[in-house]
């Protein structure tokens with residue numbers, strides 16, 4: 030085998046749940062990596078039976094099965110950046126944090142997925158402490174939406190000052206950067222707030238009226254990880270990810286009888 034031929038490419042790994050409907054989770058992440066020119070890999074944490082109408086069932090994998098998938102990648106291919114999505118249980122979170130530490134990965138994006146838009150539980154309540162205690166200290170960027178930031182910090186976020194305080198608390202858990210996404214803001218704009226431990230930066234975009242928003246969070250964090258894998262800094266990755274998700278929402282897909290997914294074509 031000629032190991033020198035073939036081209037080099039940035040590599041990104043998603044550690045997340047499978048969405049059989051193809052709009053969120055592992056499937057959204059891999060499509061996003063592909064569109065952004067990054068080689069995508071996956072470690073599946075749970076299989077969901079899901080379509081545009083919602084999540085019908087969740088089948089978590091054992092923490093050992095999750096750890097083995099990540100080790101298989103780490104011991105051979107490697108990853109330039111990693112993102113986590115649905116982690117489901119504290120056992121899986123502990124295993125994921127352990128292997129990330131073992132492999133010394135630092136470009137780690139954590140999307141603290143908790144509840145699907147239809148209400149299904151994607152992270153057990155008692156796993157929140159494992160997330161803040163063991164995974165956030167290993168995190169380059171954590172990307173909660175407002176309800177997730179409220180759950181992680183125990184705060185009510187009503188305005189800009191609360192958003193800043195929540196970002197400070199999340200950084201206090203050890204995350205190097207925090208992006209509180211503004212998709213749940215009221216008003217005509219969605220304002221994402223980036224905190225780097227010292228300074229705040231806002232990125233605003235106009236709110237798009239659409240029902241096809243399934244998988245937005247997954248897609249945004251995957252695009253962010255793709256940028257980091259390609260060597261962009263956090264702010265440039267965030268701008269790339271914001272542009273990607275904005276276009277994806279504007280071009281939402283009408284399939285199935287329920288809430289369609291965002292588009293994943295760049």
Ligand code: PLP
Pocket residue numbers: 045046047048053054055077079114115142143144145146147151242243244245246247
């Ligand atoms: N299913 C899986 C496997 C996910 O990872 C996610 C991501 O958050 C969702 C469903 C939720 O999708 P949404 O809330 O965007 O409909």
